[in-house]
Amino acid sequence: MTQNLPKPDYAYNMKLIGYSDQGGRPDGVQIMVNKGHAIVGHMFSDGFSVIDCTDPRNPMPVAYVPAPPNTWNIHLQSHEDLLLVINAKNMFASEEFQNEEEYYKGKLGKKVGTADTASTDRNWTAGMAVYDISNPAEPKKIGFMDVEGGGVHRIWYVGGRWAYASVLLDGFTDYIFVTIDMADPTNPKEAGRYWLPGMNIGAGEELGEDQARAGLHHAIVHGDT
Template identity: 70%
Template sequence: MATHDLPQPDYAKNMKIIGYSDQGGRPDGVQLMVHNGYAYIGHMFSKGFSVVDVRDPKNPRPVAYMPAPHNTWNIHLQTHDDLLLVINAKDMFAAAEFQDERAYYKGALGKKVGTADAQDIGSRDWTAGMAVYDISHPEEIRQIGFMPVNGGGIHRIWYTGGRWAYASALIDGFTDYIFITIDMSDPTQPREAGRFWLPGMNLAAGENPDWPPTRRYGLHHPIISGDTAYAAWRDAGLVMIDVANRSDPKLIVHRNWSPPYGGGTHNCLPLPDRDLLVVLDEAVLDNLEDGLKFIWMFDVREPSNPVSISTFPTPAEADYTRKGGHFGPHNLHENRPGSFVSSELIFATYQNAGVRVFDIRDQYRPVEVGAFVPPAPARLMDHRPGRPRVIQSCDVFVDAQGLVYCNDYNGGLFILGFNP
């Protein structure tokens, strides 16, 4: 695509567009990984995942598409070496009960799906678990393994090679997603090794929640550093877990600031060289219905007592509240091995406010140093009723050379340069 044909941003600061792809006519994306010159992109509405050759970032080229099983989504994935791990779970946004997104983000998800009470097991029409693919030949990937889950499925995985993977799983008998460890010693036969949940989530064991029924006390996903899992537990906030014994994870500390803040904790990114933790609360409803959300900086020098010491600035060069859709944080670049790793620059998506870059050299005063707000998507892939045609920047990945990759629920893949 020639430079003059590239989509032009609504706003940019110290960032410019280098390349763009509609991902083979499937421009919707959720999690993306860039690995050995290829982008792997989980779709929200296109029922599967795609592979895009980005070795020439000015001319990204879709090369493969893998359809999802019936009524199943593959929205999240992980890459390392020659392996690709892909979640399989009930396609929530295709279900009638979740066409109003408030139903997905409020209350115990397992109750609504029917897995909390293990209802209608024989009539479930989705695939639940984790698929493993060989990506040694990225344009001809093949599935080599699968780990089934009894329940709704896997939501998001953390895997950076070696024996252990970690994930959030919606399992029969639990109110919502819990933490599991996965033994990857044989990639063709991954197996669950251990699990952890907050007390009150295990209905099958007779536990009862002590939080309001409108709250989502469910794990989004963990990030692992050493023997600690930093788990984003949606409306339950931050949960730090000792995983030295992968078969028997133990609680280190649980911190929650909702209420008074609006919940939705989505990412917990450790910066171990500085004893800091970046914690992002996701904006999950339109027009700030769930309140203004923040990215928080925590001091974790004392693991038993994480302390919030600052918040990142909120984009303010336009009236994003009135723009429509979700305004606020969604995802962080997570410093994966082999990608751009920094404890001074943080990359985040802000949904209708695009991509943001923050300088955190002074941890008490994060400063925005870059921004890119894509134009409105050409069309809506989101089939839910009443969705506005505005950008909803979803995930961001920064490669080892500093190129920034960003996608959207509807708008395709943007490849950006950042020059502060």
């Protein structure tokens, strides 16, 4: 059993039985559980980790996959043998967001420069990576979908052909809705996109002053809605 368990400030009808510092990378944003393994996207440790939780009293880190330079892997989704991982500009490592509050104010694409200029000189990786996790302790990268812009932020994927994402693209003020075709997991492709009127300033649209920030943080999809 894990030694020296953290003591919760409050617990009701729940009991803490195990703990892991995730291989010395205790930060985490999103967790997916697959085949008894927890897959953790890190906020500050620049990548994602896999924790073997088959013995929940003694969770053990078994893999760490580093992110490309200046890139976030904070969000991910898994289903059966596939893991989808976002790749985007590491916003909180950027000078313009050293005061974190600035990230939540105003038009994000304007602040990072992707709304007005193409990402020809970007120093981060933007897109979505696909991993084979038939053996979750050894993720194997099998595909990647590039995007031009800040990158993919959140993904919704519950299996099948379609994945759904919020993406910051060149020419847009903020994250928009993108549908991804997963028919071939080694070659995921954008299949469609949707945004609110005014967000595509690259095409001459304009947001009103009362819309200081309009965008999609993430989609939750069920059936046809």
